[in-house]
Amino acid sequence: MNIDLIFKIASIGILLGVLHAVLDKAGKEEFAYITTLVGVVIVFSMVIGLISKLFDSIKTLFQLY
Template sequence: MGMNVDLIFKIAGIGILLAVLNQVLTRSGRDEMATMTTLAGIVVVLFMVIQLVSNLFTTVKTMFQLY
């Protein structure tokens, strides 16, 4: 249970950091850089979620003894 809450806080922290970076870069006229940082953050979060989904599938396979 604790790991799931930590993951939610990590994703929220990444989201807040990306929002601030996006605003700062957009206000300074670097729209392309703002878009790239947002995309990089989304990719990082997706890798975190994909790892969790992989662990879920492994647990289900083990639970039902599917090889």
């Protein structure tokens, strides 16, 4: 597993946390929640790619394809 991916996910989380706090203090709660949702979708898409690679390697390992 790539350690870079963990750092990318952590940096996205930190950035979104700061952005959410700033927007929440500015009175833009709707935008804060939308940016948090967008960040979750981005991280989820990164993880989906890894899960796809995992299933491909399991198929290859057990010769299921």
